[in-house]
Amino acid sequence: MSASGRVADPLRLPLELDLFEGPLDLLLTLVLREEIELAELPLRDLVEATLRGPDEWDPPTTGELVLLLCSLVELKARRLVGEDDDDDYAPDPDAELVRERLAAQLIAFAPFQRAGTWLSMQDGIDGAVRYRRVPLDRAAALQAPHAPSELLEAIIRLMVAPPMPSMGHMNRERINVGEIVAELRGALRRTGRVSFDELTDGTDRLAQGMTLMACLELARRGEASLAQPVPFGDITVHRMQPGFAGE
Amino acid sequence: MSEIALDRALEALLFLSPEPLSIVRLCELAESSPGEVQRALAVLGARYGDESGLEVAEIAGGWVVRARAELGAVCDRLRARPPDERLSPAAIETLAVIAYLEPISRPEIARVRGVSAEATVGSLLDRGMIEEAGRVGDGGAMRYRTTPAFQERFGLRGSSDLPPITQFELSGAEAEAVRQRLRDAGHLDDEDA
Numbered sequence: 001m002s003a004s005g006r007v008a009d010p011l012r013l014p015l016e017l018d019l020f021e022g023p024l025d026l027l028l029t030l031v032l033r034e035e036i037e038l039a040e041l042p043l044r045d046l047v048e049a050t051l052r053g054p055d056e057w058d059p060p061t062t063g064e065l066v067l068l069l070c071s072l073v074e075l076k077a078r079r080l081v082g083e084d085d086d087d088d089y090a091p092d093p094d095a096e097l098v099r100e101r102l103a104a105q106l107i108a109f110a111p112f113q114r115a116g117t118w119l120s121m122q123d124g125i126d127g128a129v130r131y132r133r134v135p136l137d138r139a140a141a142l143q144a145p146h147a148p149s150e151l152l153e154a155i156i157r158l159m160v161a162p163p164m165p166s167m168g169h170m171n172r173e174r175i176n177v178g179e180i181v182a183e184l185r186g187a188l189r190r191t192g193r194v195s196f197d198e199l200t201d202g203t204d205r206l207a208q209g210m211t212l213m214a215c216l217e218l219a220r221r222g223e224a225s226l227a228q229p230v231p232f233g234d235i236t237v238h239r240m241q242p243g244f245a246g247e
Numbered sequence: 248m249s250e251i252a253l254d255r256a257l258e259a260l261l262f263l264s265p266e267p268l269s270i271v272r273l274c275e276l277a278e279s280s281p282g283e284v285q286r287a288l289a290v291l292g293a294r295y296g297d298e299s300g301l302e303v304a305e306i307a308g309g310w311v312v313r314a315r316a317e318l319g320a321v322c323d324r325l326r327a328r329p330p331d332e333r334l335s336p337a338a339i340e341t342l343a344v345i346a347y348l349e350p351i352s353r354p355e356i357a358r359v360r361g362v363s364a365e366a367t368v369g370s371l372l373d374r375g376m377i378e379e380a381g382r383v384g385d386g387g388a389m390r391y392r393t394t395p396a397f398q399e400r401f402g403l404r405g406s407s408d409l410p411p412i413t414q415f416e417l418s419g420a421e422a423e424a425v426r427q428r429l430r431d432a433g434h435l436d437d438e439d440a
Contacts, residue, residue, distance in 0.1 A: 105361050107422045112359065114415035115343035116336070122401040123334070131313040132265060 027072075038076050046072070175207055180214040188224060188239040196235035253279055254287040254294075258312065261291075267309025267399065307398035308405050334374075341367045342376060342397065347412050350380035350390035376400070 027046075030036045047069055187194045196215065200208040215237050218224035228235045256277050260268060268276070273284045288310060292303040295312070302315050314322050334342070344359050345351055356364040368391065371377045380392040393406060403409065417425065 103426050106425050107417055109359060109361060110417045110421075110425070111412050111415035112343045112347065113340055115347060115409070115412065116340040118410065118415070119343055119346075119401055120336075120339050122403075123339075131311045132262075 038072075038079050041072070041076065043069075043073060043076060175210045177210055177214055177217070180211055181217055184211075184214050184218060184237070185223070188218075188237065193236055193238045196237065199237075253277055253283055254290045257284065257287050257310075258291055258294075261303070261310060261312040264311070267305075267307045267311050267395075269309045273310065304402075305404045306402060307395040334376075335367075337367050338371060338376075342371060342393070345371075345377055345391055346393050346397070346406075346409055349392035349406070351392075352383060352388035352390045354388055356391075 027036070050065065050069070184194070184199070187199070196211070200211050203211070212235075215224065215226055215235065218237070219226050223240055225238045225240055226235055227238065257273060260273065260276055270281055270284055273279075273288075274281055277284060277287075279287075288303060295302050300315060300318055301312050304311055304313055306313075340360065341356060341364055344356050348355070348359070353364050353368055356368065368377070372379075372391075375394055375396045377391045377397065378394050380390045382389050397403075398405060398408070
């Protein structure tokens, strides 16, 4: 397998294990274990393939990615210039600066670590919170006196079977717009025009709404026309003679 | 209300209350002046001497009657303590950073700790140990501060009742020991010493 082949496959590998969160982590680990020859690794192809990846990265992920790629570049550079030859070794001033910052950060954070230890010793689980924390209303309810006869009555009330829940809503009559359209067509065929109020007299609001939809449907199809001379007044549905579907 | 009656009234209030009662609240409940309440608290505190299992203590900006610390173990036999109430070392350290530097944002916490604080801050928020304290400018990072629940849990009278942070700073020898450990681990060169 060529070096480029090694790069291409891991980048397409949706790997997510305990130790590896992606192909680049795996690649870096293989490089560190010297199971991949870093000198043959085409880093430019790797960077381009990574940047062309389908994922959108948030700033933390982008930062980790940049760090990872920089680590690979540094490792390859060290390998190519033969840094391991002790004769020509010169400490990298930037790296030493980073290391000194690490030491300074550890020393600066130490007081907070110690403060955390102090807090652990004060932790209320074993110490400070040693008073009752039951809400007062609940405590008052628990202390409410009840006579045995009151408790007996309460138990008897609990033992009475509750009324069966109503299933009336399960058998509600279903209204079909198609059926209303057919009825409307029949009425128009017989009389030529019908009154909406007469059509819906004695029906509930759902049936009235569905009847209005049927009227609008016939108007949309060109089978009827609607007239409402007065706002909120009665609607008259007229049969349209040409092309009337019922004829 | 006479002073003797007042200290008995305060004793009853502190016994009943599920949370620390501030001086202001005690004044309202006992219908007394701050001076009278403070004198009565002193009388009450003296009554709960070393021979008592209880003590009058100032905590989280208020006053409580609570079991003495040395009786914590026997008190724990009475109450259940869910394991999830325990705070991890990372959470305790983050709490320490927030308590000393509040109000402080997540990026600032991460900068001090050297690692991300996202999950830890979220956990502390869920547990009520910290709360939001406004943003830095318009659209800046949200800052956080400790809560009275934190002060109650750690037995603090208030947010300023922490020991001075200088008390925990490393001495010169201790700082050098940290550098030596880094050198031993190969992270520092001898020239850095």
